[in-house]
Amino acid sequence: MSENRQITLDDIANQVGVSRTTVSRVLSGQAKQYRISNQTMENVSQTAMELGYMPDQLARGLRTKRTNTIGLIIPDISNPFFSTIARNIEIQARKIGSSIILSDSQEDTQLEIESTRLLRSRKVDGLIICPVGEEFQHLLSIQSSGLPLVIIDRYFPELECAYVVSDNYQGALEAVTYFFKMNHRSVAFLQGRVKTSVNSDRIKGYRDAHKQYEVPVDESLIVGDSFGKRNGYIGTKILLGKTPRPTAIFAASNLISLGAMTAIQEEGLKIPDDISIISFDEQPYSEYLATPMTTVAQQTSETGEIAFKLLQSLIQHEGKQTTDGIVLPTELVYRKSVKKLNRETI
Amino acid sequence: MSENRQITLDDIANQVGVSRTTVSRVLSGQAKQYRISNQTMENVSQTAMELGYMPDQLARGLRTKRTNTIGLIIPDISNPFFSTIARNIEIQARKIGSSIILSDSQEDTQLEIESTRLLRSRKVDGLIICPVGEEFQHLLSIQSSGLPLVIIDRYFPELECAYVVSDNYQGALEAVTYFFKMNHRSVAFLQGRVKTSVNSDRIKGYRDAHKQYEVPVDESLIVGDSFGKRNGYIGTKILLGKTPRPTAIFAASNLISLGAMTAIQEEGLKIPDDISIISFDEQPYSEYLATPMTTVAQQTSETGEIAFKLLQSLIQHEGKQTTDGIVLPTELVYRKSVKKLNRETI
DNA sequence: AGTATGTGCACAAACGATTGAGCAAATAAA
DNA sequence: TTTATTTGCTCAATCGTTTGTGCACATACT
Secondary structure: OOOOOOOOHHHHHHHHOOOHHHHHHHHOOOOHHHOOOHHHHHHHHHHHHHHOOOOOHHHHHHHHOOOOEEEEEEOOOOOHHHHHHHHHHHHHHHHOOOEEEEEEOOOOHHHHHHHHHHHHHOOOOEEEEOOOOOOOHHHHHHHHHOOOEEEEOOOOOOOOOEEEEEOHHHHHHHHHHHHHHOOOOOEEEEOOOOOOHHHHHHHHHHHHHHHHOOOOOOHHHEEOOOOOHHHHHHHHHHHHHOOOOOOEEEEOOHHHHHHHHHHHHHOOOOOOOOOEEEEEOOOOOHHHEOOOOEEEEOOHHHHHHHHHHHHHHHHHOOOOOOOOEEEEOOEEEOOOOOOOOOHHHO | OOOOOOOOHHHHHHHHOOOHHHHHHHHOOOOHHHOOOHHHHHHHHHHHHHHOOOOOHHHHHHHHOOOOEEEEEEOOOOOHHHHHHHHHHHHHHHHOOOEEEEEEOOOOHHHHHHHHHHHHHOOOOEEEEOOOOOOOHHHHHHHHHOOOEEEEOOOOOOOOOEEEEEOHHHHHHHHHHHHHHOOOOOEEEEOOOOOOHHHHHHHHHHHHHHHHOOOOOOHHHEEOOOOOHHHHHHHHHHHHHOOOOOOEEEEOOHHHHHHHHHHHHHOOOOOOOOOEEEEEOOOOOHHHEOOOOEEEEOOHHHHHHHHHHHHHHHHHOOOOOOOOEEEEOOEEEOOOOOOOOOHHHO
8 A cells, every 4th residue: 555656767867876868778778889887787777676667658658659569359359269369469469578458349340440549549559450340441541540450350352451361261162062072952051240251251162162063052041140149049040940951051150050059959950960060160169069060170379379470560660561461271170060961862 | 651640739739729738628628627718619629520639548648647448467368268257347448448458377477477567567557367376475566556456266365455256165065065966975076276266265165065965075086286178188087097986077167177078088988977077167058068068157247347347446446445355156057967876876 | 996806728847758969078099 | 288089978858648827818896
């Protein structure tokens, strides 16, 4: 409760008997450069230690225009997919003494926009955003303001900006192709938020797989509108109500497949005997589910790490805009949730 | 790329033709109080709008000693248990324009200590920490520096500090009691990090349940040393190697039970036929596991929300130290992972 | 007319750091 | 002995706010 005043450069300066400038230079490692004697150096660092000096990052940031702070905006940090990314960003950041300011946009574009405003007024050095996905005007204005920006998971073809995403097209293509190889011909797609690149790319993969196998796409088998659990539940209810029932479901997220499982269970159906399923997003629990789930795994740790490093390089060489997008491969993890149908069953 | 200079109070002041002071007072809603005319008010807010003024939070913080920023230190943000807490803290924070700076201590006390230093130098208004759990000297020094602090999930009896935790004792007591009611008499405890309050309280519940049923505690059935998955795996391997085998396992975390399931599967055993299990931490997937898991649910959302509000009140009434600890009840969620034994089986 | 009260703003000093420029003393060079 | 050079620092401005105090002018009161 002892309301200790903050220790400042001046305190050290006074105690040692030098100027504030000298202290600053010693502590920032510029002693040699400014010809501070070893003696003074010693004294300064010594008493800085003793007094427990900690530089005021606000003051420093105000002066230097560099805060060693980056903003991170995520649609739902409680989703393990995003929190794993966040964790790896944080781990990288800590290595170089940076901090991350976290914002949860709650899948709401308006909140996302507000967050960018707030983060900018907090003078972050850069921004990593997983955009809700529908609008990008605000991202454009960040870009043109010169603030380094990396977007992750979702991207905008219209926006020239560094990004790190999974190869959603390839992931979906492989998954749906696998269904076809297992002789499924009626494969539904439980999609996520419609206008996101994530979703479009997966749909494209879904369609191309159909094309390759010369199976016409039944548009009524593409249902859903968000990456949440509830959507998975509702979508599946709808799909299971159809006659004939689709024999396979491709779920666009971990939460969607959770909802799907509830619906399937409610209808008294079994995976994979009555219906097969593949879910996007590998999770620690995927293999322990009632039927171990075949999934499309994304490189979440790598996404975080790469995004941070990309941002860091943007921050450092402010001019040299290496505006390249990075696409990480996915991997189909084979388990038990897909049944091989007999040819004649079709 | 247009390197727009930052808009400052002076810019507005010049354009309107008043002093910087006046602008500041208008924009901070102190116009009436300082008798600024309506005309001037209009002009100022108008051009502030036009220029897209955003206050520099660094400068403001430097001057006012208030940053509207709080530090959050978490052992592992990728664990849904913690990320759910984090999310709810963020949601509360956003409501009042606060931001949170996130640190992942990676279950490492040293990193936790470093984080507190860094966050303090960033002048956060307060700190919410989920301590790794073994040391608390650094927490004590935060306390005595007067920086508002709330600790969550784990606490220290020796430390007089606001905290929000689950009723781990009661949760464990109920779980183990339930085993006894189901006629189990050989119940193992897969514990977490040993010196944490979380673990001690759960052990106490475990022991008291034994006492109530007059079953002696077999110390060799208490195994493990961390909340991670690997620990669950190893611990279970050890337990399953014993003869006679325990009939039930009480796992201290969601990750531990995941590891346990791997081990159980490897040994070719079935839950609950060969072995029963209850896990701490309800998860979205708990009901979808091969055997739907009976769990001890904690109020994670509430933990976050309450922790933030508690901190907020500490920040506001800096003197009035309402150093109360808050203990949230747990709930035993009954599913299928516990088998009722026949009396004679024992 | 002289004093009191009210109105509407401006001055300038903080906050704690960084940084370009400069200056006195000591030493070296000529 | 005079001039250059080096050594070891200091000065003061600056970043963008906030805030206690003060000041001029107008109006009201006696």
